[in-house]
Amino acid sequence: MDHANILTIGELADRTGLTTSAIRFYETKGIVTPNRNAGGQRRFMRADIRRLSFALIAQEFGFTIKEIADQLATLPPGRAPNKSDWQRLSQQFKVQLDERIARMERLRSTLDGCMGCGCLSLTKCSLYNAGDAANIYGRGPRFIYGDKSFSEES
Amino acid sequence: MDHANILTIGELADRTGLTTSAIRFYETKGIVTPNRNAGGQRRFMRADIRRLSFALIAQEFGFTIKEIADQLATLPPGRAPNKSDWQRLSQQFKVQLDERIARMERLRSTLDGCMGCGCLSLTKCSLYNAGDAANIYGRGPRFIYGDKSFSEES
DNA sequence: GTAGGACTTCAAGTTAAGTTTAAGTCAAGA
DNA sequence: TCTTGACTTAAACTTAACTTGAAGTCCTAC
Numbered sequence: 149m150d151h152a153n154i155l156t157i158g159e160l161a162d163r164t165g166l167t168t169s170a171i172r173f174y175e176t177k178g179i180v181t182p183n184r185n186a187g188g189q190r191r192f193m194r195a196d197i198r199r200l201s202f203a204l205i206a207q208e209f210g211f212t213i214k215e216i217a218d219q220l221a222t223l224p225p226g227r228a229p230n231k232s233d234w235q236r237l238s239q240q241f242k243v244q245l246d247e248r249i250a251r252m253e254r255l256r257s258t259l260d261g262c263m264g265c266g267c268l269s270l271t272k273c274s275l276y277n278a279g280d281a282a283n284i285y286g287r288g289p290r291f292i293y294g295d296k297s298f299s300e301e302s
Numbered sequence: 303m304d305h306a307n308i309l310t311i312g313e314l315a316d317r318t319g320l321t322t323s324a325i326r327f328y329e330t331k332g333i334v335t336p337n338r339n340a341g342g343q344r345r346f347m348r349a350d351i352r353r354l355s356f357a358l359i360a361q362e363f364g365f366t367i368k369e370i371a372d373q374l375a376t377l378p379p380g381r382a383p384n385k386s387d388w389q390r391l392s393q394q395f396k397v398q399l400d401e402r403i404a405r406m407e408r409l410r411s412t413l414d415g416c417m418g419c420g421c422l423s424l425t426k427c428s429l430y431n432a433g434d435a436a437n438i439y440g441r442g443p444r445f446i447y448g449d450k451s452f453s454e455e456s
Numbered sequence: 457g458t459a460g461g462a463c464t465t466c467a468a469g470t471t472a473a474g475t476t477t478a479a480g481t482c483a484a485g486a
Numbered sequence: 487t488c489t490t491g492a493c494t495t496a497a498a499c500t501t502a503a504c505t506t507g508a509a510g511t512c513c514t515a516c
Contacts, residue, residue: 205409205413208409209406209409209410210364238413242410242413242414245410245413246410248406249403249406249407249410252363252402252403252406253403255359255362255363256363256396256399256400256403259359259392259396259399260396
């Protein structure tokens, strides 16, 4: 493939550092949506390099594929995204990023306040009353979580 | 159970907000190591509340169970940990915590430098050359990762 | 002493994010 | 034209962190 702006899955893999199986998987999750040629093979656009780059970066920050797909879905459908489309997406992304970092810092400072005593007591340190109980890293099934009332403990 | 410092699994569940199945699971991972009574039922110590609290807090920061178990393994075996044992553990923990937060902030500032252009280009933005490519959130199998050389892209 | 809830083990199911394998089809250069 | 590497799908496997269910045992209060 060298017809200007069109890439095979292998070429896209080379340019992003992903495996072809990962790219196919991302397709099932809506990160990219390639066309097909006459023979049924995937044909990607140059813009897909950027979509995958965004996904890789966002993953480094702990975002799930679903969250990333939702962000990418705000890019204009039909036409190739232009510079200001990407800037808008980046701005949006940065807001969510800042929230995550701020949350980590709040957790840390709550912990700091509690380090002197070394207690790590759920009630006394109130790390769980920090109002922040959402578990952001989607780690397997943990359905009901954190709505018990804590009484005193050692 | 009300014999002072000894707890059944149900009581421990009530005090930590965990389910009994989660506590049994954590036992298989070495987070707690309860004794057994004559009938074969688990009997926990008060200190186990603190071990589980530590695990919950560390999980909020994105640590894996394995990492948490490793930290807890540094508590003195045999005797119940005292205040300075917990303080030492907390100090250790804070170091690792600070590293994680610092890494997020480094990633963010690299991204910031790249937001003006909105490019998200792997080569130009060099988010992947930041020297930080470890993927800290152990998310499924991703065996080989990021040792391709990137050439120029759009 | 017995009913019932709390406890036991073990196996199988769940989600996320991919990989691996098998069996077959497509495409591009010699 | 043919061969060979790149591509296709589908199903099964992997790890982390648990949950759910089945089938049976323990304990405690009445």
